[in-house]
Amino acid sequence: MSVFNGVYYKNSRAFQRRRKMIVTLLLSVPKPRITHLLRATFPSLDPADQEYDPTPPFAPYHLFVTSLTLQSRNNLYEGDFYNINRQPPRKLVEFVEERGLKDRYFAEAPLGRISDESDWGILIRAINIEHCRDLTWALCSHVEHIKALAIPLFDVGCYLSLVDRFETLRNVTFHLERQFSEEDADMDEITPEELKVLRQQQDEHTQHLDQMLIFVQGLRQRHRNVLQTASCYGVYPRNNEKCPEKYQEELARLLPPLLDPQDLRADNWAQFVTKVKETNLSAVKAIMPPQGCTGPLSLSRLLRQSPFLHRCRSLLKIHLTTIDNSIFQWAVEERKQYDAEIAAGRSPHQPLVPLEDVDVVSHRPSDGRLINDIGYGFGETLRTLNFQSYSFSGGEDLDSVECSLVNIIFKDRRQEYSISDITRWEPAELPQLESIRMRGSPAVSFNLETLRTTPALQNLELVMTPEEMHGFSFIPPVAELEELDGYEKSSMTVTTTTPSPRRLIWTWSWDLPILTTLVLAGEVAYRFQFRMLQGTPSLVHFSVDMSSTSGLHKRTIGIKDLLHNTPDSATMEGTLSNDDKHNDDLGLQSECIQLPLLKRLDLKGSWTLDTQVLETLCGMAPSVTDLWLLGCSGFSLVDWLHITSRRLLSLVNAGASGPLTAEFSASAGLNEVGFYGLEGGAAWYQYVQLPEGRTTDYKLNYYVHP
Structure with a gap:
């Protein structure tokens, strides 16, 4: 049935093959099962219509259908109702008009008028849903062969009379196919007539849920233990619609325990929760509970009443949402016993749980436990650790994770902090680590000296702001930063005095031979030293954003910052960079750090770099396709245009910030396209005639931000 549920372009061969398959199957089912809508959609089903001249099937192919789980995600008809030049089949258009389907569908969608959906969208969704219902009913004519079935909940009453004939049905799903909910519309705009229809539909929905329970109960009584699973959930266009927990629980109690499940997920969670102790969990490989459960089906309540993870x-x-920091204490105890038995020269009485991927969302501050x-508990096998917390308190010990970890993702919602609030983590040894993604306070707590032991690292992202927020950090x-680092006279050079416990001493000279992505924003971006790039020859994406909410954090980039094996000289604004001494060496490009694979380069914030530095920077990364210097100064827009092109x-x-000048706008070959982005955004220019020597046919775009 995957062929039926695929999303295909209407001019594709796959779409036409699906139509032919549907016709072939429908030609073999009893004619009373074929509705008028199906006949209008597939004209070849009508013997009087020779438009397609189909070949009669040689066998009742529908009898071979044992799994029928259709969804209303895609149109089954050719053409489009909203395209006057490419209408659906004539019979379907006439059927819709003669039966007044458009008016009926609108009347049945009282929330449609006050939603964001267009009239055509309401019509198309409704026809797709009705097609799915009619096609399921038609192909289900020989129910004795059906082993897996998806029933549109709206039609469950039609299937009640067939309970005695579902002799082999093992898995049944009930699809919630309501187009809209009260969350989709402004209820203040609903009319009394629409509200009356809505309340009537809600009563019918409850009746259908009751019939669902009767249907499953009948199957269990008449066919004993044939039925193994039953679930109810939303499908397109409201995939996130959930069956009320009350009905999920009652439905699950009618079923036997799951049979040696390999996955515990949303569609079998209720069945598992109602029979935790009776379920054999030895084969479970993945646990992904449904989100948002607050009653008897919630994970937190289950873990308190019937702990099961150790089984x-x-x-x-x-993947779990939890507020209990002790749920893996059993794994710690098992690991201690395991290590003790190994140390004593004995064979462990059982292997450790081979957990590889952990995804945790905690609604309380993390104390590190x-x-x-x-x-510690899963250190031998753990590969990915994704931990999102309200906030991190600093008790985390990355060194306890051992050497198997490949991916780390730590996030919290913190946006502001003081130096005294942040606990800086100790360096950890993670030789197999490939990706580090830190957001919020973890981006500040993470000790960059950990990079001394991560030669396999490919991705490093340390960002202060949450993902949905952009801009200033x-x-x-x-x-405060100078006090923490022990700066002397505003120098960025690390002091040689004995550091205080809170002082940071980072070398910025780590060997990261296969690092491809480096994204820094916030405090760590302000601290960034360019000598780090000497150890990243494979870099493809480089972004350092020190745009701060105060606007007081400024840095100057000098030529010697970009040279090999020299102390960094990036200084605070107002400090002499002594670049004049090195002007004679500007042509020695071979002495500069080389980034031959770099494609995207972002420097954002109050960076100062003159035209010589800009020229050198471009020479270091000749393959760059995207260059963004937003907030940077020290060069004119004309120089930026000429050097980069x-x-x-x-x-x-390429993007930069600065005032537009007549000289820039009049640059040879440059054409003003308009504005790009929200609220005017950036002025957008393109080269009409591309500069000579270009290695790509793509247009060359320049964006000037105010």
Whole structure:
């Protein structure tokens, strides 16, 4: 049935093959099962219509259909109702008009008028849903052969009379196909007539849920233990609609325990929860509970009443929302016993749970225990640790995670902090680590000296702001940062005095030979030293954003910052960079750090770099296709235009900040396209005639931000 549920372009061969398959199957079913809508959609089903001249099937092919789980995601008809030049089949258009389906569908969608959906969208969705219902009913004519069935909940009453004939039905799903909910519309605009229809539909929905329970109960009584699973959930266009927990629980209680499940997920969770102790969990490899459950089906309540994780001896992956920091204490105890038996020269009485991927969302501040328990308990096999918390308190010990970890993702919602609030983690040894993604306070707590032991690292992202927020990051006042680092006279050079316990001493000289993505924003971006790039020859995406909410964090980039094996000289604004001494060496491009694979380069914030530095930067990364210097100063827009177009022969998009001048707008070959982005955004220019030597046919775009 996957062929039926695929989403295909209407001019594709796959779409036409599906139509032919449907016709072939329908030609063999009893004629009374074929509705007028199906006949109008597939004209070849009508013997009087020779438009398609189909070949009669040689066998009742529908009898071979044992799994019938259709969805209303895609149109089954050719053409489009909203395209006057490409209408659906004539018979379908006439049927819709003669039966007044459009008016009927609108009347049945009281929330449609006050939703964002168009009239055509309501019509198309409704026809797709009705097609799915009619096609399921037609192909289900020989129910004795059906082993898996998806029933539109709206039609469950039609199937009640067939309970005695579902002799082999093992798996049944009930699809919630309501187009709209009260969350989709402004209920203040609903009319009394629409509200009356809505309340009537809600009563009918409850009746259908009751009939669902009667249907499943009948199957269990008449066919004993044939039925193994039953579930109810939303499908397109409201995939996130959930069956009320009350009905999920009652439905699950009618079923037997899950038979050696390999996955515990949303569609079998209720059946598992109602029979935890009776379920064999030894084969479970993945646990992904439904989100948002607050009653008897909630994970937190289940873990308190019937702890079960220790019984999942084959567990590889778990995704959970929890407020209990002790749920993996059993794994810690098992690991201690395991290590003790190994140390004593004995064979462990059982292997450790081979958990590889952990995804945790915690609604309370992390005290570090949960992360440390996961790291220690599953340290031999753990590969991905994704932990999102309200906030991190600093008790995390990355060194407990051992050497198997490949991916780390730590996030919290913190946006501002003081130096005294943040606990800086100790460096950890993670030689197999491939990806680090930190957001919020973890981006500040993470100790960059960990990078000394991560030669396999490919992705490093340390960002202060949450993912849904863009732009400026909070960075502590410069004076606080100088005190923390032991700056002397505003120098960025690390002091040789004995550091205080809170002082940071980072070398910025790590060997990361296969790092491809480096994204820094916030405090760590302000601290960034360019000598780090000497150890990242494979870099493809480089972004350092020190745009701060205060606007007081500024840096100057000098030529010697970009040279090999020299102390960094990036300084605070107002500090002499002594670049004049090195002007004679500007042509020695071979002495500069080389980033031959770099495609995207972002420098954002109050960076100061003159035209010589800009020219050198372009020479370091000749393959760049996207260059963004937003908030940067020290060069004119005209120089930026000329240098980048001449030195970066693969460039496609470039952005910078500054006032538009007549000289820039009049630059040879430059054409003003308009504005790009929200609320006017950036002025957008393109080269009409591409500069000579270009290595790409893409247009060259320049964006000037105010």
